[in-house]
Amino acid sequence: MSEFTLKTRLLAALKGEEVDKVPVCSVTQTGIVELMDVVGAPWPESHTDAELMAKLALANHEISGLEAVRVPYCLTVLVEGLGCEINMGTKNRQPSVTGHPYPKSLDGAAIPEDLLQRGRIPAVLEAIKIIREKVGPDVPIIGGMEGPITVASDLASVKSFMKWSIKKPELFEQVLDLSTEASVIYANAMVEAGADIISVADPVASPDLMSPDSFKQYLQPRLQNFSSQVDAVTILHVCGNVNPIIDYMADCGFEGLSVEEKVEDVKKAKEIIGDRARLVGNISSPFTLLPGPVDKIITEGKQAIADGIDVLAPGCGIAPMTPLENVKALVAARDEYYA
Template sequence: MNSLERLIAAVRFEATDRTPFMPQLFGLAARAASVAIDAYARGGSLMAECQLRQQARLGNDAVFAFSDLGVETEALGSRLKYYEHQYPEVVDYALAPGDDPARLNLPDPTRDGRMPGVLDALGALRRALGDTVMVAGGVAGPMTLAAQLYGAEKALFLTMDDRPRFEAALDLAVAVASRYGAAQLAAGAHMVMVLDPMASPAVMPPEFFRELLLPRLQRLMAGLRAAGTLTTWLNIAGPTAPILPHYAEIGAGIATFDYYVEPATARSLLPRTCLLGNLTSLDFLAPSPQALTTQARRLIAAFADRGGYILSSGCEIPAEAGEGNVAALAQLVTGG
């Protein structure tokens, strides 16, 4: 059973030869290869090379053509500042609070901003790995892209002060993610994850999620399935227990659950959805992997009778994490 087969079997609740291991390695792949984050974030062959090195070293079951959540907003007109040792940040947002999102043109993934570099990275990864390892792309979810267009605080005020304008921004975000995600699949991705950290109940009340985001995430997931994704992955960190029951309705094939949510709770809320998590991301910064390996053993045992589980962190593994911590987990799972 190869990595791609193992992950798809887990999504389908079929037997696997071992627990799938899909650590969220983005910037850490760059740092491990002594590559500056700003160079890595521009995608292309360098991003692919860093991911391939990590996969060859660790034997993880997926590689990612993804770096940060600024790609879409930059393609829509926001200005970003780049750094050698951290992800880029928006310094000039594409929209002022009074701006109509309709004034923005839908970006062309083959031409605009850093999107073509990501497509190039996906193509390089798929050519190198074929159908042996999951090649994953990523798009910003509706709430996160809306926040990246206006700024997080201004976007949250718009939910109360100008609901129609905010909903127009969400609809634009769905259109952007659908088009960009389809382009990623055409370029070589097996799967596109939807990252929507701003949709977390730590930021947005669960009732807003149900009213504003659920129907839009449904449309986005349906569009990705129509474009050929092997499965869908909704990746939201934080205290997500109040919104987890909606993931099946949304159409998520894989659901991230963070350390805030106990495995038994996640199992009960999503009994027939493949769960991914919930290793504590900050523990990857610890000088010893002991806490992580203890968590991993507990998680593997918690899902042994169920299947439908992928070992991973509940959020991205920090770029500053110790490589030895990830390697210890890989050895635990793969026996390598």
């Protein structure tokens, strides 16, 4: 079955089709300091400059061997376009939200008509076009973004978002709907620019913050709405221990579900989701990939494949200080498994 390209293999794996080997990539953030130095594309500059953004993303494909190119490197691009204040971080710290446009009410809240021209959104779209031109048609490009639930919490602030979920359900649902609509617009713009897969990281949807009942009642319908309107293969990443909601996640319409190492039993998780979605992960970013050693990464990677993981990947964003050799070890784990 050597007719697979990197792109057709990853897309097939995410659709539940038979592949010759499990793809290995990162559907979450891929920027590491060692590669920033190698290619001269450091943070925070490569968050705003399309050429540098593309260069750093390409490096983790070309140098480490990860089988997809993923941009950008944070979960603040869309919310910046929607009015959040952002701290752009440092060379080894990602951008973060520091100010929220609607902490008290949603008066005047609307999606700007020029959303796709705001903030760093044009840089991300341009970076995707640059990457496509460089890699050609056979390498998959993953457009990463904050999910609609996290967008909503950033617009209102996590504190107000949580309070509204209990005391002001009408505001809670209104901000969720606004965020979902904005997320669809941005995701489809990335697809139009050349992204093959949209990877949505929605940490605020985690059972650590929202109850499973709230997920089913309020969050699942918005995620279903998102996945049904985005014209690409989609992956949903939710941080933390998602065992209480993985059944609901599987009903959200995403081809892939990206999970952390806290989903310890891959076989059981696969049984629960059945043929509704494919499992991506779940090698620990902070506890395995960052510290190593290489032998541990290879052992855990091979075990994940043996347990039935569909796409071998870091369980969350790659920590910026992760050594390059440790990222390469993730690819080596897959290669050794099939040797």
